[in-house]
Amino acid sequence: MATQRLAAWATSLRPESLPEGVKNAAARSLYNYVGCAIGGSKHPTATKAYDAMTPFFGQPTSTLLGQRRKVDAQHAALINGIASHVHDYDDTHLETIIHPTGPVASALLAFVEYRPKSTAGTEVLCALVAGIEAACKLGLSVWPHHYDIGWHITSSTGSIGAAVAVGKMLELDTEAMAHAIGIAAVQSTGMREMFGSDTKSFHVGRAAQNGLLAAMLASKGFTSSLSALEAKRGWANIVAGGGTPRLDHYIDQLGSIWEIEKNAFKPFPCGIVCHPAIDGCIQLHHELAEKGIKIDDIVKVEEKVHPLVIELTSKRTPSDGLEAKFSVFHGSAVGLLLGKAGPAQYEDSVVRDQAVIFLRDLIDAHSDETLMADETYLTVHLKDGSTLEKHIEHAVGSLEVPMTDQQLIDKFIDQCSAVVGSDKVKGVSDALWRLGDSEDVKQILQGM
């Protein structure tokens, strides 16, 4: 009954019944999402998708964030989804490494602008919560084997999350919502082999489209299966990667344990597993400066890291910005050298900079199974034989050391200024930050 129970829970969720912490997490998630989508809107990956799809654009109803133009809702979902993920700067549900807002919000906002009637901010946030809870509970149900075998869990669960969110906007009844979940479930998109290529962020945009399509079909009476998730040859068993799905266990928690409250925001635009090392290197950058020690004095940097860091981000010699996202060595090098690791430090030119490469090649990383995923020990060896040590117990952006509201705003301003103009960025940021108070979200998104 997992499919129908999820559908029933999602359809009955009301804005006024959301706990304050959930509302706040939803507002922060959506705000961070729009910043990432604007920040990624000029990236070549998004541009190539735009160019490829131009011949198929329909009625321009929905904003391409950061581009001040509209396309049809399906293509807005695709391209905004790509843009939101392309810098690997979005949010993370740490238990599953799902980046939950991208697929859900890309479909949801595109649909909100498409529909003729206005939509209150509270409704949008409620639909976002429903979609994110759906995606994360399903992700937990098949974790970790689903991810281990190679699914990109953000998009493989994101199609379903997007369907649930748009399904709420369409006011689907429980049965139609179950069908929407089923139609989304059969479109299992995203494989880890694509990490480091344009296709990684395509996964997010495609998941958004999958969910939007599923909900639209269900709204016209299109049928799937009311047992799509739990059936013998249904979603969970097929994508469980050899594990035993625990659907009922996690569906039981809907509305009592809120996954969106465990959603963290990235301070650095790269794979989250290397954030502790980057955080530590930035702190070391400032300590070195305070002590008057030059970068040239460094002869070696040793990092003890969680095994996933080696598994996911051990690209020794990244050739461009995309590959650098999967290099703990590049992230550490720019942290140490420049004291920053924002999108600007992942530009191709920085990745190919000789000073960055020289320092990068002095860094070694060793797997240590006793560490937590957000923990690292760093040792900087200097020419004079002395060392500097740094222990990061929880990286910035973790649940223990979350990004503050001000840090989120700074991140937004930092990545959006160049795109929307430094004169306008504050106004855009303010409007989005207060989206929950809006009577018509469409007005906020117009021409953004």
Added chain:
Amino acid sequence: MATQRLAAWATSLRPESLPEGVKNAAARSLYNYVGCAIGGSKHPTATKAYDAMTPFFGQPTSTLLGQRRKVDAQHAALINGIASHVHDYDDTHLETIIHPTGPVASALLAFVEYRPKSTAGTEVLCALVAGIEAACKLGLSVWPHHYDIGWHITSSTGSIGAAVAVGKMLELDTEAMAHAIGIAAVQSTGMREMFGSDTKSFHVGRAAQNGLLAAMLASKGFTSSLSALEAKRGWANIVAGGGTPRLDHYIDQLGSIWEIEKNAFKPFPCGIVCHPAIDGCIQLHHELAEKGIKIDDIVKVEEKVHPLVIELTSKRTPSDGLEAKFSVFHGSAVGLLLGKAGPAQYEDSVVRDQAVIFLRDLIDAHSDETLMADETYLTVHLKDGSTLEKHIEHAVGSLEVPMTDQQLIDKFIDQCSAVVGSDKVKGVSDALWRLGDSEDVKQILQGM
């Protein structure tokens, strides 16, 4: 190297190098496809999809077969794909139960009409062959565990086949073709749990869209992975369902063993595994008539069938035409009662007809592991205690007893007359039958 080898083979395939048998199989496959797409074009499943997607239609370049109207190529691929499969009347690559032409041709024809320049019939058939070989070789590589775990193998491989076919039209080089294969591979669509619902035929249309999208993106330089199929966390290992993929074994065969030559055409619009029983029942219908025995004299019908018949088509009391496609009992009943099992015999009204239901409930089917998949033994028990026996060694539509050209033409006329008009159907059929001779396939498809 499977991905790059497949890409290299596909890009180098030329119309003039296709063996005669392959050209003939391609022409028959495409002809049968168009007939099925026209025949299914008025089905509610296709209509619901049309209604749901109408708000997103772009420039009308590509024909909705049987509907005398155009939509953008992406939506034509979706809706034609749905229509081609909705009656379960299409083709079957018997070794994998892939229905190969639907996803590939739906993308290919939609693209041919979209592109400004004209396309010769030989080019279209060559691209179709490349796409079908790709899908079937990949299907074989992961058969049977991929299907056993629950993937709808037609669409899960069809996305890739469609990408290869459109990639040929776009004249992608080998590297871009490999990326197109990768972008298609991450969109693994279709689960068996959906059999009997609208979503089953959605799989085919969505696979067509997936492949078209993948090829378009690759043509703009969008990257995926050059090892998308064979990588540790790539397509084959993820979707192998616990089996060991045999990619190289089947890629080795490209161009020497042609899968399209093993493509069979359905004489009945339902799951192929129950065709032997239906074939036998139709033969028994005529024998009973010749002997002057009335249907009312039947007290019981016993069928010995291959185990897959029970696994896939044992719906005892189908409630409508869609469910009846998965009922060997309904198919047998109409065969025995009416001597036919065409689309008309799968209308809801026939499924609910009391005479059909009465006979259906007299039929028992027993699994027999010693039988071939296209074999059956039937025994009709009569009131007077006597019996009639029928052994079908190979069902009509099998490779041993293939549909003749004339039978294919009769099938086309039968399912298309009501849609395109009985005055025009012969002309449409003739034009499509000679598509390989055409200098401009677009002309044939105009206004169809």
